Every structure is written in structure tokens, then in C-alpha cells.
Amino acid sequence: MSDAPNDLPEATGHRLEELEKGLFTSDLSVNEFLLIKEIGFHPVGFVMGSSIYHTGIQTRKWSQSQELTKLTEAMYNARELAMTRMEEEAAELGADGVVGVRLDVNYYEWGKDAAEFIAVGTAVKAEDGVSRRNALGKPFTSDLSGQDFWTLHSTGYAPQGLVMGTCVYHIAHRGLGQTLSTTGQNVELPNFTQALYEARELAMTRMQDEATRLGASGIVGVRLEEKSHQWGSHTIEFLALGTAVTKGADPVDLATPVTIISLDH
Amino acid sequence: MSATPEAPDLKAVVRRALAALEAPGTESAPTTSDLSIDEELALHSIGWEPVELVSGVSLVSIPVGWWNWGQGEITAAAEAHRHAFANAITRLHREAARAGGHGVVGVRIERAVHPTHVEVALVGSAVRPVGASLAGWETVGLCVGASFVFAPRRSVGAVLGQQTQNVELTNFTEAMYAARETAMTRMQDGALALGGTGVVGVTVEEGPMGFASHAVGFVAIGTVVRPGPTGHQRVAPITVVSLDDAAVSFDARTLE
Numbered sequence: 001m002s003d004a005p006n007d008l009p010e011a012t013g014h015r016l017e018e019l020e021k022g023l024f025t026s027d028l029s030v031n032e033f034l035l036i037k038e039i040g041f042h043p044v045g046f047v048m049g050s051s052i053y054h055t056g057i058q059t060r061k062w063s064q065s066q067e068l069t070k071l072t073e074a075m076y077n078a079r080e081l082a083m084t085r086m087e088e089e090a091a092e093l094g095a096d097g098v099v100g101v102r103l104d105v106n107y108y109e110w111g112k113d114a115a116e117f118i119a120v121g122t123a124v125k126a127e128d129g130v131s132r133r134n135a136l137g138k139p140f141t142s143d144l145s146g147q148d149f150w151t152l153h154s155t156g157y158a159p160q161g162l163v164m165g166t167c168v169y170h171i172a173h174r175g176l177g178q179t180l181s182t183t184g185q186n187v188e189l190p191n192f193t194q195a196l197y198e199a200r201e202l203a204m205t206r207m208q209d210e211a212t213r214l215g216a217s218g219i220v221g222v223r224l225e226e227k228s229h230q231w232g233s234h235t236i237e238f239l240a241l242g243t244a245v246t247k248g249a250d251p252v253d254l255a256t257p258v259t260i261i262s263l264d265h
Numbered sequence: 266m267s268a269t270p271e272a273p274d275l276k277a278v279v280r281r282a283l284a285a286l287e288a289p290g291t292e293s294a295p296t297t298s299d300l301s302i303d304e305e306l307a308l309h310s311i312g313w314e315p316v317e318l319v320s321g322v323s324l325v326s327i328p329v330g331w332w333n334w335g336q337g338e339i340t341a342a343a344e345a346h347r348h349a350f351a352n353a354i355t356r357l358h359r360e361a362a363r364a365g366g367h368g369v370v371g372v373r374i375e376r377a378v379h380p381t382h383v384e385v386a387l388v389g390s391a392v393r394p395v396g397a398s399l400a401g402w403e404t405v406g407l408c409v410g411a412s413f414v415f416a417p418r419r420s421v422g423a424v425l426g427q428q429t430q431n432v433e434l435t436n437f438t439e440a441m442y443a444a445r446e447t448a449m450t451r452m453q454d455g456a457l458a459l460g461g462t463g464v465v466g467v468t469v470e471e472g473p474m475g476f477a478s479h480a481v482g483f484v485a486i487g488t489v490v491r492p493g494p495t496g497h498q499r500v501a502p503i504t505v506v507s508l509d510d511a512a513v514s515f516d517a518r519t520l521e
Contacts (some may be wrong), residue, residue, distance in 0.1 A: 014450055015446050023457060027468065050438060054434050056430045074431040150502070154504070257505055258506070261508045
């Protein structure tokens with residue numbers, strides 16, 4: 001989406017140098033840390049990328065449902081910048097991938113249209129020295145927890161990348177006549193239904209396209225988020241996020257799960 | 266975190282409470298801890314026992330006038346933050362040592378940065394070993410890094426010029442990066458100073474300071490670990506299907 005500039009700030013150098021000397025940092029819990037060690041990975045460092053981005057202005061028509069391409073583009077670009085910077089940090093550490101990736105958007109007082117897009121996660125490296133990078137030769141990314149990562153590996157799947165699709169959509173307001181004619185009735189509102197459908201479809205399709213580019217066989221843990229950010233009630237961002245996975249060549253024997261009754265509450 | 270500053274003396278009342286614990290016959294004295302029953306059992310199963318609920322508190326002032334205008338890092342605030350944590354940790358250690366503890370687990374961290382001061386309160390359960398314990402990994406201590414920086418204001422021309430565009434605000438991005446990198450490096454330096462090989466459970470808190478619109482803060486806190494005498498041990502998890510009733514994930518009443 002964006003032409004990734006290799007532009008990590010200078011201060012990053014010192015932090016990454018310390019990490020290269022053997023110290024690791026990680027936002028994994030102890031359980032997640034042990035599970036990741038269990039399948040032969042070692043955390044190498046807490047990596048992050050961020051971009052503070054100003055979104056432009058786009059005119060919307062009060063009574064027309066339409067995608068707001070300029071806003072969609074901004075959401076894509078800014079997230080892409082943050083993700084790419086996080087991947088660069090991971091690559092610098094010689095990592096095979098990044099697990100537990102979180103993507104967030106923060107709004108500050110610096111300006112109404114300025115938002116910070118941030119991506120953080122824990123870079124991991126295979127202990128056997130065999131590269132586990134994805135089809136594009138980059139560290140894989142995934143928003144799966146340590147537990148999910150362990151399960152995925154135990155069943156012979158490998159994550160390829162965090163894939164996303166987004167669509168900022170303006171949903172038309174209903175005219176006065178329409179509103180009056182449906183008062184007191186049970187009736188579907190086709191214009192709203194259609195607009196929401198189309199926006200979701202666009203977001204999902206874009207996510208699938210990204211997975212196809214990575215040569216993935218499926219996407220797990222898909223989340224569909226709908227946010228109005230600061231655009232008012234009729235403009236909504238549909239964001240689809242998931243981890244693209246491929247099935248490994250080796251057959252896997254998964255032990256039959258044990259059934260338990262937990263005494264916890 | 267460099268040299269730990271000398272913490273002021275504990276209050277007389279605290280000293281009396283601790284002296285009571287050291288009094289003869291404390292072998293059978295009741296112990297206090299904020300651990301749950303499960304946690305206490307787990308602790309006993311690895312040959313440790315809780316001895317006392319301990320705390321460490323520190324407030325350090327920030328000189329007036331640092332937040333309002335300037336550029337680069339707000340060093341006075343970062344220094345106050347470092348100082349407050351170092352004091353609180355020293356006091357926590359001291360209380361734990363007096364109670365006969367070898368470490369403190371389940372430490373709750375309460376932390377706040379105000380315009381005029383930084384406030385840190387740590388509360389945890391002091392524990393001591395009662396038998397041989399095998400440790401694959403050992404916890405060494407807490408490490409903290411904080412940094413506060415000014416985000417430079419944009420010129421009026423720049424604001425107007427960028428009004429209608431999709432564009433990255435590089436000056437803000439750089440300020441956030443500076444705060445983050447400095448804080449993370451300080452946390453790492455703390456971990457290295459404690460002789461750790463890793464930091465787990467890192468939590469980060471970041472964002473603008475509520476009372477100063479153009480100052481941003483970044484604080485990272487984690488637990489320093491290093492491999493113990495036996496080195497890393499495999500945990501060999503088994504997969505289970507829990508037969509507990511599934512949590513309600515859909516509630517029609519929430520639809521409005």
C-alpha cells in the first residue's frame with residue numbers, strides 16, 4: 001500500500017542493540033512465554049511501530065450511501081506505516097515473526113483530524129535456526145495470543161501474516177417522507193441494510209485479497225470492528241482483521257483432547 | 266535505573282509493627298498476605314510460603330514550570346518518576362527483609378503523574394522458601410522506564426496546508442518515538458543492571474498528559490527474569506476440553 005521507507009528514528013538503534021546482545025523484552029505473560037518456548041521459539045524483543053496521521057476532508061452527500069475513498073485510504077496508509085515500522089524492527093532483530101500484535105488508534109488534542117496509529121507485539125525467533133518467515137521473506141505477523149500460537153503449531157499450521165481490510169462508508173440518512181411512512185410499522189429498512197452489507201463485503205474482500213497475496217490457505221480469528229471514530233453517527237469504518245495461515249506439509253498427530261471439569265468459577 | 270537513592274527512615278508506627286513480627290515466638294504467628302487461596306496453595310506446592318503483606322510508597326515533587334513550554338525531553342519529570350520508583354522499591358525490599366521474606370510476589374503497582382509530583386505505591390506479599398525448590402526461571406525484580414517529551418506545535422501555515430490532506434504528522438510521530446525509545450531503553454538498562462536475561466509481562470502506558478496538552482508520556486514496566494540453576498524446563502501442556510458451561514456470548518437484550 002505504501003512504499004515502506006526505512007526510517008526508524010535514531011533512538012531505536014540503542015534499544016535494538018541491547019536486544020541483539022541477548023536481553024529479551026516481551027509483553028507476553030509468563031504462560032504465553034513458556035508455551036512459545038515449548039514449540040521451539042524464543043522471544044527476541046518487544047517491537048512497535050507508530051504513525052501520527054492527519055486525515056483529509058471528504059465531502060459526503062446527506063442522502064447518498066457511498067464509500068469515502070479518501071478516508072479509507074488514510075486508514076489503510078496509516079496502519080500500513082505502523083505495521084511496516086514494526087516489521088522493520090522485527091527484521092532488524094533477525095526475528096522470524098511477531099506474535100500478539102495489537103493495532104490501536106489513539107486520538108489526542110493536537111488536532112481534530114490527527115490520530116496515532118500504533119502496532120505493538122513480541123518478535124520471536126525459531127531456536128533451531130530454520131527460517132519461518134512468510135512467502136514474501138518478511139517476518140510473519142499475527143494477532144494470536146501465545147496460547148493460540150501454540151495450538152496452531154501443534155496442529156501443523158503456520159501463521160503467514162496479519163491481514164486486514166477496511167472500508168469507511170457513509171450511510172445515507174432517510175428522508176422525512178420515508179421516516180413518516182414507516183412510523184408505527186414493523187418493516188426492514190432496505191437502504192440501511194444494503195449500505196451496511198456493502199461496506200462489510202468490501203472490508204472482508206480486501207482482507208481476503210491480502211491473504212491471497214501471502215499464499216495463505218485460510219484466515220483464523222477474524223474480527224469485524226465497526227467504529228465511527230470522530231466522524232459522526234452516519235460515517236462508519238468497517239475493519240476486518242485476522243491471521244492468515246498455511247497448512248504445513250508434515251502430517252500431525254494431535255493427541256485426543258482430555259475432557260475436564262474445572263473447579264474454578 | 267542507576268544507583269538506588271537512600272530512602273528516608275520508616276515511620277515509627279511501621280517499625281513497631283515489624284518489630285512485633287520479629288519478636289520471639291513468631292514461628293506460629295499468623296501471616297498476612299493478599300494472595301488468594303489458590304495462589305497460596307500454588308506457592309506452597311513449590312516450597313515457598315507467604316510471611317507478610319508489605320508496601321513501599323514514595324511521592325517525589327516535580328519543580329513548577331516544566332510542563333508548559335519547551336522542547337525535547339522533560340527531564341525533571343522522568344527523573345522524579347525514576348526516583349519515586351527507586352524509593353518505593355527500596356522501602357518494599359526493606360519491609361520484606363525485616364519480615365524475613367526473600368522476595369515479594371503479586372506486587373500491585375499504583376502510579377500517578379501529577380503536574381507537581383509523581384506518586385508510586387507498591388503492595389505485595391513477602392515470601393520465603395521453606396524447602397528445596399526447583400526453579401527453571403527466576404524472577405529478579407521489577408524494571409521501570411519512563412519518559413516525557415514535548416510534541417512540537419505545528420506552525421499555522423502547516424496546519425492550514427495540511428487541512429484537506431491525508432498526511433503523516435512527522436513531528437508528532439518523532440516525539441512519540443523519542444519518548445517510547447527512551448523509556449524502553451531505560452527499562453532495559455534496569456533489567457541489565459539487575460543481571461536479568463529477559464523481561465516478561467511488559468505493560469506500557471502512553472498518551473498525552475491530561476494537564477499539559479503538548480506533552481506526551483510513555484511508561485514501561487516489566488518483570489526481570491533469568492534462567493535458574495536447572496535452566497529452562499519444558500512444561501509439556503496437554504489439550505483439554507472444558508466441560509464448564511459456555512459463557513453467554515450473545516444476549517438478545519443488548520440489542521436496542
